[in-house]
Amino acid sequence: MAYNIGEAAKASGVSAKMIRHYESIGLTGEARRTEAGYRVYRDDDVRVLQFIHRGRALGFSLEQIRELLALWQDQHRASADVRALAYQHIHELERKIAEMEAMKRTLERLACSCAGDARSSCPILDDLAAPR
Numbered sequence: 001m002a003y004n005i006g007e008a009a010k011a012s013g014v015s016a017k018m019i020r021h022y023e024s025i026g027l028t029g030e031a032r033r034t035e036a037g038y039r040v041y042r043d044d045d046v047r048v049l050q051f052i053h054r055g056r057a058l059g060f061s062l063e064q065i066r067e068l069l070a071l072w073q074d075q076h077r078a079s080a081d082v083r084a085l086a087y088q089h090i091h092e093l094e095r096k097i098a099e100m101e102a103m104k105r106t107l108e109r110l111a112c113s114c115a116g117d118a119r120s121s122c123p124i125l126d127d128l129a130a131p132r
Contacts, residue, residue: 001043005031008041012049022052027066060089 009016019039022028028048031039041049051072055065067085071077113123 003041003046005039005041008039008046008049011046013053014049019049022049025062027052027062027069058089059093064089 003011005016005019008014009019012019014022019028019031023031028045031041031045034040048069051069052065055068060068064085068082071082071085107124110124110127115121
């Protein structure tokens with residue numbers, strides 16, 4: 001089946017703007033064109049876009065997705081390589097979660113120390129303005 005960019009976007013969950021971006025950075029192959037210059041996508045192209053969409057939903061970076069795509073398209077790949085990449089990403093997510101939990105605790109402490117009344121004194125603003 002052949003898709004125009006809007007149909008490929010709808011089928012893959014990736015916006016037309018991002019499809020063009022992924023093509024421009026070489027994450028996807030260059031789209032085939034009609035004689036009039038319109039992009040044309042096939043089922044395989046849409047599957048690649050769906051793969052990218054799912055990878056982004058799982059928080060993989062574009063570079064990690066580039067690696068995953070290469071592994072996916074390599075019939076001689078070792079699943080250990082895919083697993084290692086997944087665990088690397090899990091560790092990155094754990095680090096980010098810990099950082100966000102620390103930010104949340106700090107903000108909760110600051111919010112609790114703020115009277116929240118008509119006075120202008122505010123420990124939240126004082127903390128933000130404090131030299132580091």
